[in-house]
Amino acid sequence: MYQYISEASIYQYFGDDDPEMIRDMIQIILDTNVNDLQELPKFLENRDFETIKKRCHKAKPSMSYIGAMKTRKLLEKIEENLENSKEEIDELHGHMDEIKRELLDFLKEKT
Secondary structure, eight states: OOSSOOHHHHHHHHOSSOHHHHHHHHHHHIIIIIHHHHTHHHHHHTTOHHHHHHHHHHHHHHHHHTTOHHHHHHHHHHHHTGGGOHHHHHHHHHHHHHHHHHHHHHHHHHO
């Protein structure tokens, strides 16, 4: 059903007995990590590689919590080659749009 996130991973990390807690945790991920990563093109344009590295590093655990392992691997790839990461950051931007949509759908359907 989902292309980027995994319902099983969400329940594994957050449990399946407290829909309110799941909703709160997903909302935190949306408000922080997803928004932070959507701003990476701006930081790349300004050659602010330190901020890119920090934001990628900070988001990796959250991507695991929601089962977005392809995205987590992409974050690792960006971290490894910051100065030449435009293609990966562009790809990541697409991931973030889809992850945001999928998480909002998950919240509507499951909580």
